[in-house]
Amino acid sequence: MQSPAPAPAAQQSDTTGMGPPNPDLSALPPRIRRELRASHVGETVAVALYDGVAGATSDPEVLRFAASHRRVERRHLRLFEAVLPPERRSALLAFWRWSGRVMGGLPAWLGPPYFYAVVAGVEAWVDGHYARQIDLARRLAPDPGLLTLLEACRLDERLHARDAARLDPAPPWTARALAGVAVFLSGVGVRVARWV
Numbered sequence: 001m002q003s004p005a006p007a008p009a010a011q012q013s014d015t016t017g018m019g020p021p022n023p024d025l026s027a028l029p030p031r032i033r034r035e036l037r038a039s040h041v042g043e044t045v046a047v048a049l050y051d052g053v054a055g056a057t058s059d060p061e062v063l064r065f066a067a068s069h070r071r072v073e074r075r076h077l078r079l080f081e082a083v084l085p086p087e088r089r090s091a092l093l094a095f096w097r098w099s100g101r102v103m104g105g106l107p108a109w110l111g112p113p114y115f116y117a118v119v120a121g122v123e124a125w126v127d128g129h130y131a132r133q134i135d136l137a138r139r140l141a142p143d144p145g146l147l148t149l150l151e152a153c154r155l156d157e158r159l160h161a162r163d164a165a166r167l168d169p170a171p172p173w174t175a176r177a178l179a180g181v182a183v184f185l186s187g188v189g190v191r192v193a194r195w196v
């Protein structure tokens with residue numbers, strides 16, 4: 001069941017107007033650099049996920065939701081691109097973009113309950129991913145700008161998960177199962193992106 005549309009996420013974003021941090025990458029522990037590469041991949045996938053919606057559905061609410069959230073994810077990606085020069089990014093970005101388009105396009109094609117369930121599941125997982133990164137950065141590399149970026153992105157992802165869950169609070173089990181697969185693959189993707 002669909003409830004009234006949420007406020008546009010772009011207006012709620014915690015990264016609006018934020019400038020990129022400028023950490024000394026060579027001074028960061030390798031583990032933190034790997035985490036930054038994984039998050040750059042995650043934001044690349046997020047933009048591609050919402051890109052994948054456009055050709056997969058004509059549902060106006062889904063299209064509006066995707067366009068609004070894409071603006072926020074694009075801002076996240078630009079911030080991580082500013083932190084991480086091309087030579088430190090994943091070598092598999094073309095694959096990550098393709099996988100993101102599938103992750104958005106397939107559920108959008110199946111229908112709004114599938115799309116919102118996948119977004120709610122994946123964004124909630126990303127919330128936890130950023131929480132673990134924030135904890136790690138506080139312990140290993142407490143750069144204030146980096147922590148601010150991670151915390152702001154985390155808040156945005158929480159808002160996205162909430163928006164999606166509100167639009168379809170009781171998805172069918174098939175949609176929940178698809179979301180579970182997407183969450184599992186997100187975990188696998190992050191593990192790979194830390195290294196490649």
Ligand SMILES: [Fe+2]
Nearest residue numbers: 043046073076
């Ligand atoms: Fe994001």
